[in-house]
Amino acid sequence: MANLTRHESRQAAFQILFALEKDPQNNNIDRLYDIVLEGKDFDDYLPRLVNGILGNKIDLDAQISEHLAAGWAIARINKADLVILRLAIYELSQQLVPYKVAIDEALILAKTFADEDDRKFVNGVLKNFAPKVEATDTKD
Numbered sequence: 001m002a003n004l005t006r007h008e009s010r011q012a013a014f015q016i017l018f019a020l021e022k023d024p025q026n027n028n029i030d031r032l033y034d035i036v037l038e039g040k041d042f043d044d045y046l047p048r049l050v051n052g053i054l055g056n057k058i059d060l061d062a063q064i065s066e067h068l069a070a071g072w073a074i075a076r077i078n079k080a081d082l083v084i085l086r087l088a089i090y091e092l093s094q095q096l097v098p099y100k101v102a103i104d105e106a107l108i109l110a111k112t113f114a115d116e117d118d119r120k121f122v123n124g125v126l127k128n129f130a131p132k133v134e135a136t137d138t139k140d
Contacts, residue, residue, distance in 0.1 A: 003043045006097075007105065012036045013049040014083055014109050020054070021079045053090050060086045063093070067128035077121075080114045084122050092129055099131050 004012060015036045020026055029050070053060065061074050064085050068074075074082065088106035091097045097105070103126050110119035 003041050004037075004046060006045060007108070008040075009042060009046040009049065010087060010105055010109065011112070012042070012046055013053070013087060014113060016050050017053055017083045017086070018080060018113070021083055048096075049087065049090065052094065053086050056090060056093075057086065060089050060093075063089055063129075064125065067125050078114075078118065081110070081118050081122055084109045084114070084118075085125055088122075088126055089129060099129070102126070 012033075016029070016032045019032050019036075020029070026032070033046075061082075064077075064082070065074055068077075077085070084106050087109070088102045091102045091105075092099060103123070106122050106126055107119055110122045114122075
């Protein structure tokens with residue numbers, strides 16, 4: 001059986017992390033893997049995402065907080081959007097994927113698991129993480 005694609009790994013990571021976010025007392029992560037994956041094989045990318053995000057949640061939330069509009073706080077963000085933002089920012093901070101891939105995948109997750117307003121919100125926050133392009137002087 002083939003391993004999950006990176007896209008499928010992100011979707012599975014979202015589902016596992018969302019379940020943990022909805023029920024923080026749930027400590028049976030192996031059971032969540034079983035439920036989400038339904039026996040599918042996966043490589044190390046899925047646990048790398050899940051464990052990396054769980055281990056860096058405070059830092060990821062701080063980065064998100066820095067880029068929220070005035071009057072917004074982490075507690076105000078719905079759980080689906082928060083998990084999607086954490087996933088994208090984790091992939092960016094660990095340089096696992098290029099910026100465009102992280103944004104595109106986050107927007108696909110928002111379209112799949114949320115609604116149009118959520119997709120716009122996620123896009124608005126993530127545009128603040130765009131790589132800074134240095135201006136180059138083309139004069140000789």
